[in-house]
Amino acid sequence: MTSNYQDEDIQAAWNDVFSKDKYRIMISCIADNFPQKKSVRVDYADINMVSVDFAMFVLEEPDRCIEIARKTAMSLVPSISRPGETINVRIYNLPRDAKVDIRNLRADHLRKLVAVEGLARKVTTVRPRMTYALFRCARCGSEIWVEQPGMLLKEPMMCNNPEGGCNKQSTRFNLDEKASVYKDTQKIEIQESPEGLRGGAQPERITGYVEDDIAGEVTAGNRITLNGILRSAEKTERDKTTVFEIYLDVISVEFEQHEYDEITITDEDERKILEMSRDPMLYENIVRSISPSIYGLDAVKKAIALQLFGGCHKEMDDGTVMRGDMHILLIGDPGVAKSQLLRYMSALAPRGIYASGKSASAAGLTAAAVRDDFGDGRWTLEAGALVLADKGLACIDELDKMTDQDRSSLHEAMESQRISVAKAGITATLQCRCSMLAAANPKYGRFEEESSIADQIELPPALMSRFDLIFVLTDKPDKKKDTAITEHILNAHQRGQVRMMHEGDVVPGIDPKKVLDMTDSIRPVYEQEMLRKYVAYSKRITPIMTDDAKRIIESSFLRIRSMGNGGNSVPITARQLEAFVRLSEASAKMRLSTTVTDMDANRAVDLVEDYLRRIAGNDEGGFDIDKIATGISSKDRNKIDVVRSIFREFGIDGLNSDELMQHGASQGLEDSDVTRALKQLSDAGEIYKSPAGIYKLA
16 A cells, blocks of 8 residues: 655646546536536546545545645546635446445444445435634624534634734634525435345345435435445543444445346346347257246246246326236245245345245335434434335245234235335335245135135235236145155255265265266256346346237136126136236347247246136136135125125124024035125124124114
8 A cells, every 4th residue: 555645746647637528527527507507526537547546545534635635636627715614526337346345344444435335224314514604703893714623613712813812712603604605414324235234134224415416316226336434423421432333434325226226237248148048948948947946836936937037017098007017926835835935035136125025014015114313313214124125135034923914015015016104204216126036925824725725715805806816836745756755855954964075084984076966956057146137137128018918818818808707706816917917028039039939928828827827716617706805705705795685685683693594504505605695794883782692783
């Protein structure tokens, strides 16, 4: 490190930087538009081109270098004369070795220029901070300007007027608030990005103070890089302490333009990606690369592979936005590896957030209103898990364990992909354009053979209908399947044990190479990093539907709609039609194709029809989506109507259960049908049961 720069050397180096055409234009633009424009944005690479040693010195001594840079820039703009008015020099694009993770900030970094990446968790409103205060002497009226570097107002020690005769005596000063100079100030709290954390580590946070013309640009949930000087502040405790808090004095803010920007795709990578896309076995290989340590679940993995690529986000002429993200729900018996799959996907997706329903509140998922300790203790918003997963994948486990109130916050997030917050006097809308992969257990802990699947899912119908695909995973003893699963799990453990062996270790009776070859099917076909790059590359493509694909989707949708036996039941709704489109778009993007072909449409139709058959299939071989959409199938609704008519005809004074069963039997209803109808009418508040056991109309 070079540290023998004198002020003249620093000024000469800045003159060299500012002599470049782009900075000359920038400074002349500031001269014409001051104070609307007052910042010179300097690319660190340009400083590096002038002198590598000086560029290193700027990182080591930023306060001194930036102060001289300001004066140099000011000398080129002669029209600024008022105290406190200054041109800001904002350095951005810091080198890799100046980028520090929040958890790795140490005492060595104090007063150095560092870049910190993360998610804006909490952002306060912009407030004015007095930077230069104008005081007037109460005795002689002379003006005294006092610089205000900290948060507490500093008054002058004595009057500076030599003729006033009051400079030796203690005197009173009046603050001229109107003539003083203010700067906009904003406090930002950022936390580490979730994709950088492994092993369940708690994300660390740091506070940054943003001033002047860059205040107010950041909102909660943004991915940003803060470039600034790390400073320390004594903890505000009653007793003096030697332990200091750290904060970032922010010089510039860089916004992440796109969720896949952190994934750099080189020319070599692009060549490999295009080669992968031409592989006829591409779809199968991608499916085999998703959590290969979990046996089977092929249909689920196929759907999740398509979810990773996603459909296309569209904006219509009237401003209506159509979502391209898909939502998938896995409902299954305990021990079918749902949670393992969710954790794997949250690590694989470029922006994955994992949350467990039991420990997640509505505020934790959407946004929390928290008291702000900056200034007057107002309320500010703190972004929750779904906002942090914006343009990524939100994996929510134990969806059925969430309270109804918390679960209701997901409705708007899933359909319109934003979260409206009205809390503590704050009304705001936050973006959460993410796909959702959720898992839940059946109502009774395990699926029961006798009851229909729809009756055993303890989720509100309004939420269920928002999922594009719902998979039911049952765990029934089956000798052939159990043998395959057992073998797969044991092979996975054996492969893991061999992989942990040190090089050169010899274990009698074990041939490591043979074990690895035998268990090669557990190895993903594509490396995780390569798959992420492939997904990132595919996001550049917006495929267009061909007439063939349109025809296939249309005929499938209309064929299922026509099963609605004369309008008594609704086999499928427009929500499933949109699922067809999203799945077929994702299939085309997976092949890096610019058109959605008949093959993509057939793949989408197969997946949706398979899911409908399992969840909404009825005894006649058709579909009844009302099982999911309203929680009551059309058949059950007809039975409820029969019980209602029995009450109207015979139950003016009430009926006991035996009488109801008798009337029901005469109308062709089973006892279980009557019991179920009574429960549903009671839940809806249409009937009530008296202490004597008599059912009456409410």
